[in-house]
Amino acid sequence: MTIVISFLTGIILGIVFSLLKLPIPAPPNLAGVMGIVGVYTGFLLINTLF
Structure with a gap:
């Protein structure tokens, strides 16, 4: 639900x-x-692995 609210707020x-x-x-x-998605994905990847 948070994702939908964030998306609608962005629109x-x-x-x-x-x-x-x-x-x-x-x-x-x-x-x-x-680029922003990549930075976020890298952040999640490192926090998940370590």
Whole structure:
């Protein structure tokens, strides 16, 4: 449920930022998003193994 709420909150904030003509506080392309996912995955991997 937390994931769904986070996703919906992100959508709402994306709409607000777009309507206010503000830059989004996140990478504007898939490569940037995948970098964040990679950092998080690496963090989880190390914490799981050690």
